[in-house]
Amino acid sequence: NNLKNLLDSNLFTLIDVGATGGMDGSWNEIKKNCHYITFDPDPRAQIISSYAKHTNYNYALWSEKKDNLPFYLTKYPEASTLFQLNKTTLSSFLNSECHEQIKISKINANSIENSLNDPFDFIKVDAEGADLEILKGAEKFLKDSCLGIEVEVSFINRHKNAPYFSETDSYIRNLDFVLMDLQTEKWIRKNNTFSTKTNPQLIWGNAIYVLSKESLLKKLKTLSQEKRDLIFTKYIMILLIYHFHDYAIELCDYFSNEKKLISENYMVDLRKMIIKSMPSQVFHLLKLLLSLLIPSILICIFCFSKKARTSLVNYLKKHLVDLSHYLVRLSRYGPSNGCISG
Template identity: 25%
Template sequence: MLVPIPDPRPAAAKPADMRFPVPISAKRPLFPNHLFRPRSSIGFSARLLSSPLIEKMLQRQTPAVKASVKNRIQAMSKFFDIIPKELRPKLKIVDVGAADLGPGTDPYNALLSYDDVVVFGFEPNSEKCQQRNDNSGENKKYFPKFVGDGSNRTFHIMQNPFTSSLYEPNDSILNCFQRMNLPLISSEEVETICLDDINELDAIDFLKIDVQGAELDVLRGANKLLSKTLIVHTEVEFIPMYKDQPLYSDVDIFLRERGFLLHRFIDIFSRQMKPMILNNDVFSKGSQIIYADGAIFVRDFSNIKNLSNEEILKTSCILHDVYKSLDFVGFLLNEFDTRNNSTFLHAYLNMCNSRNADSKG
């Protein structure tokens, strides 16, 4: 989620991106080139992605820069490298709120290098939706539709289009923070559709949702599909940025009732509360968490035996390539090997350990 933060400073004094205001120096690369030599792979890339130093260096860069660096790290290894081609399942991705934030910024970008990946995206802004279709291959299709619970709603259009929402901005909360106002420009009546009503969708491997407070509406409209969904990556708010919006706790309860568990959060956002301005920087983090770009939900792993072999491989691929959840992948592969008398866990551990050792050498 991006927040509009009007800035009176002249253009030359403004940072490249208002949420991550410190641009990269043109004189020095963000990370040393040796971090990306071919010998680096699974173990090393996982340590890079979880490194506090990397997180700190990326914290205040633009979304495109963050995506570029993370993609270079993630490209060091792919889960399907250890899986024979004949066993590699086809992945289906559904992207609700598919506005393009720049090359490589989709959270599922690491999966797009596979030939058999299909993406169904929904972006209600017709112009932005057409741009996505123009820049996409045949395996990615985007539709200018509002996804929700199937009801007629009022769409609130903000000064920053990325913050427009089916919910009205909650100024009483937003005004407590530095530069968090969401100026409302206009509103229009719209019709929402349910994912359950889309004939082309019979199952979802990776469901990404970014709809500015209306995440639970999307999930309610996918009640049937959720029983055939493996991973949900959804933005969530911890405080009501929009009036009467569902919060993280509501999303968590809804998904737990349908067989999901929270795996982790991605990019938790905060902002200083007024009147404090520490280090003369109104854009720096505060103590109050506001939202997370991603709350990652997985199928209840205590019932792993309910997953098919194909679902285990799909989940493993997503968790490794997108999130580098190495131990979770090992847990899944152990179940797969037990069922099939295979040795994929051994191959995976050997790859992680041997490459990690090599990266230290």
């Protein structure tokens, strides 16, 4: 009740740039306490929101105000981009048809700093190559209020002259955010050679960053008790949405035992929330099995549609690899071992 009352009167502000794909389903846990702000210039964008408050902007973002930028519309709306597609690179992979260019239009763009007056708590950027430029246009907010970032990063030259992961990572780290996770995407080549031991090439990923512990401490020390409780609660919520349970507990210990900056009643509730949010190993295994069962059934249903069948088979292959890796880790280290690599 303490946490609910706190967030009911102080909505979590979430920015989603390239909002066609929406946020990960884990964000639904706080949708009733969230102001969802979306940006997407694609006229085909379909943004469905059930958040407490939703504000939408139908224009492109950049590091500054720019007019008449080329916008490359693709067959798959989520792949539309402000950068020219590298067809030579993309043509090597099975899903290259998703990036098929259907139109080039001219659009105007602005920066987040020019678009928003109020600060935000978290930003997700999925802008097909323009991600770093967009973050640069939000630097004031990243320094002053932002607690976490999810950004798409590239490991190959999918878009001509677009930055690689190393450039984006360096920029964000210099703002004193730490990389917590890299959700990678690997693509199978057109020869369709695949087995459970095949290791396809790393193409892109979603990098998850949170404000460093040192910067969080520095920020909290400048705030009133009420503001400290609010900011720390929002920070812990970000950690739980991305399943950083161990780090969440570590921070609770650090700020309650050593710094005593957070009110005791909120800290008790936060610890309960962390423990409650942790799924069992059995649940995780069942979830992986379900991710294989559903597409298998759909493949049978849509067996006469080559396009649907190809997409479902590729999806099935990815989750088959996830399951095999999970079972290998489980057999090597057991359900309670702290090592999750290998």
